[in-house]
Amino acid sequence: MKTIHFPNVNKFFSKGAEFFGKKILALGFLSVIVGAMIFIIELLMAYSIQYFLFALGIGDPQKVTNAIDLSIWELSLFEALLFFLVVISTRSILVWFQTYSASIISVEFETLSRKRLLNWSLSNRSAQVADVSSMFNEKIVGASNFISSCLGSVSRLLVMTLLLVALIKLSVEVTILSIAMLMLVFFPAKFITKKVRLASNSIHRELDFSIEKIIKGVKNILFLHIHGLYKKEIREVDIHLSEYLTQYKKYHFWVGMKHTFPQVLGIWLLCAVILISKDRELIADVVLVQFFYLFIRFIQNAGEVSNLASYLSLTRPRFLAVWDRWNEMRSWTDDWVEGGKDPKLFGGLIGWRFEGVSYAYQNGVDVISQLSMDIMPGEALIITGPSGSGKSTFLSLMLGLVKPTHGQIYIQTKSESFLIDEARPQLLNAVGYVGPENFVIAGSFRQNILYGCQRSCTDEELKSVINQSGCSYIFDFPLGIEHQLTEQGEGLSAGQKQRLGLARALLRKPTILILDEATANLDKKAEVALVDTLAELKSSMTIVAVTHREELLRIADRHLTLPTI
Numbered sequence: 001m002k003t004i005h006f007p008n009v010n011k012f013f014s015k016g017a018e019f020f021g022k023k024i025l026a027l028g029f030l031s032v033i034v035g036a037m038i039f040i041i042e043l044l045m046a047y048s049i050q051y052f053l054f055a056l057g058i059g060d061p062q063k064v065t066n067a068i069d070l071s072i073w074e075l076s077l078f079e080a081l082l083f084f085l086v087v088i089s090t091r092s093i094l095v096w097f098q099t100y101s102a103s104i105i106s107v108e109f110e111t112l113s114r115k116r117l118l119n120w121s122l123s124n125r126s127a128q129v130a131d132v133s134s135m136f137n138e139k140i141v142g143a144s145n146f147i148s149s150c151l152g153s154v155s156r157l158l159v160m161t162l163l164l165v166a167l168i169k170l171s172v173e174v175t176i177l178s179i180a181m182l183m184l185v186f187f188p189a190k191f192i193t194k195k196v197r198l199a200s201n202s203i204h205r206e207l208d209f210s211i212e213k214i215i216k217g218v219k220n221i222l223f224l225h226i227h228g229l230y231k232k233e234i235r236e237v238d239i240h241l242s243e244y245l246t247q248y249k250k251y252h253f254w255v256g257m258k259h260t261f262p263q264v265l266g267i268w269l270l271c272a273v274i275l276i277s278k279d280r281e282l283i284a285d286v287v288l289v290q291f292f293y294l295f296i297r298f299i300q301n302a303g304e305v306s307n308l309a310s311y312l313s314l315t316r317p318r319f320l321a322v323w324d325r326w327n328e329m330r331s332w333t334d335d336w337v338e339g340g341k342d343p344k345l346f347g348g349l350i351g352w353r354f355e356g357v358s359y360a361y362q363n364g365v366d367v368i369s370q371l372s373m374d375i376m377p378g379e380a381l382i383i384t385g386p387s388g389s390g391k392s393t394f395l396s397l398m399l400g401l402v403k404p405t406h407g408q409i410y411i412q413t414k415s416e417s418f419l420i421d422e423a424r425p426q427l428l429n430a431v432g433y434v435g436p437e438n439f440v441i442a443g444s445f446r447q448n449i450l451y452g453c454q455r456s457c458t459d460e461e462l463k464s465v466i467n468q469s470g471c472s473y474i475f476d477f478p479l480g481i482e483h484q485l486t487e488q489g490e491g492l493s494a495g496q497k498q499r500l501g502l503a504r505a506l507l508r509k510p511t512i513l514i515l516d517e518a519t520a521n522l523d524k525k526a527e528v529a530l531v532d533t534l535a536e537l538k539s540s541m542t543i544v545a546v547t548h549r550e551e552l553l554r555i556a557d558r559h560l561t562l563p564t565i
Contacts, residue, residue, distance in 0.1 A: 019326055024108050028151050031101045034094055035155030039162040041091040042297050046290040048084040106144040113140045120329040134211055142318025153308045156301045163298045170291050181269040192258045199251035200314040206244035213237045255310045348413055349377030349511050349542055357407035359393055367393050380543040380555045385562030391546045400424035432505030436517040438497040440489035445474050445481045449503050469503035470529050494521035515545035527551050
């Protein structure tokens with residue numbers, strides 16, 4: 001017999017299994033199984049109530065003809081009561097487990113998604129701070145709630161289906177009549193669902209706008225204060241936050257209505273059905289108790305499904321955002337090569353050779369086009385150009401952090417030349433880097449300078465790099481090098497932080513020094529002193545500096561000006 005394969009279906013389930021992870025899928029499957037067990041308990045609950053009534057002398061089990069024959073067991077009042085207590089206790093345990101597993105699934109997914117985002121955001125230079133922050137908090141939490149709500153809906157739909165089968169077993173006519181009357185709830189429920197959806201969309205819109213405005217305002221706080229615009233920004237965000245609150249109130253009002261209205265109306269309708277059924281003798285009196293209990297549970301599960309459906313509409317956009325980001329992260333690969341050339345080859349000075357190198361953004365626009373040049377070991381290359389001309393991209397190409405769209409980049413030593421991909425880790429180990437915003441950790445000056453250093457350093461080495469980088473201000477603090485800093489480097493100017501970064505870079509004893517706008521926050525005197533230091537270091541390392549200022553040009557062996565894109 002020929003086997004039929006469904007590659008798209010298999011691919012879908014394989015991708016889903018990868019997205020959720022084995023542990024979450026196992027817990028989800030177990031949660032659905034527990035849902036089926038809860039149905040069995042609900043059925044036993046109906047029978048245990050009936051047994052209890054029989055034990056009290058209410059009803060005759062011999063008259064039961066269209067359900068399980070209850071006359072096969074003759075239970076005493078104590079036994080009937082014990083049976084009821086065991087069943088209701090078992091139900092409570094299963095409901096607890098279902099609630100617990102839903103919470104665990106939610107937290108498991110949050111943790112898994114955050115780990116993925118952490119790895120991607122710190123490995124990918126194109127990650128945006130605002131986007132990562134929003135994804136890490138609000139969107140991942142919303143997506144995890146969406147998943148737990150989906151599982152809750154599946155479990156309750158399963159229970160509803162099984163309850164419906166049980167009701168039909170008790171009485172086909174009464175079940176059809178009950179469902180038909182319950183359909184009267186459909187049109188009001190549809191109206192309420194529309195209100196829930198509109199409020200849900202408004203909530204997302206107002207929250208996203210508020211987050212975007214706050215992040216933009218914090219990043220430009222000096223501009224806002226200088227121009228007296230910060231109060232205007234606060235008022236604008238306040239308006240959207242107030243609207244967010246209003247829409248959230250509407251959302252919960254209509255969700256409450258959607259959850260409560262079907263149950264209340266359903267109970268009224270059920271009572272009407274029972275009166276009709278009794279009047280027309282559609283169902284035996286002794287079975288009415290079972291039918292009444294099971295149909296109430298059917299209505300309650302329907303109400304819970306309706307409520308979860310509303311919450312799914314609220315959290316669905318967050319889930320889709322996480323799903324789309326996961327697909328993006330899944331297709332993104334870090335081409336890091338762990339092997340390659342012997343690190344000892346990098347003991348000497350290093351240069352580069354660019355052969356027809358181009359790099360284009362995703363929109364297809366070339367930021368660097370057909371660049372061919374040599375940077376000899378020990379030279380000082382100064383890169384200038386207007387903002388957006390590709391200076392940072394050029395540095396990323398030099399360090400192998402991005403691949404050129406066209407062309408090749410080679411590392412050059414005095415004795416040989418090879419592709420940059422062959423030994424990128426060894427290349428980075430030879431680099432000292434100072435960026436426009438220095439990375440400060442909570443700790444002492446000593447810990448900040450040593451941060452990232454993979455070898456033991458003497459106090460003499462620390463003092464040497466402190467003097468070379470112009471960080472003698474450290475000794476003006478009462479505790480000197482042991483003075484404690486916050487992560488924001490409070491008490492230090494931007495220029496002092498950058499000199500601290502230079503000290504850290506020089507401590508690595510690099511053969512390549514990368515300066516990315518490292519003098520931007522220095523005053524003229526400090527900048528001149530730094531350039532004098534770099535002039536002395538030229539013989540011991542290759543220097544590549546991106547700058548908008550002219551002082552660094554006096555040490556340039558090569559000057560690259562990148563044009564406006």
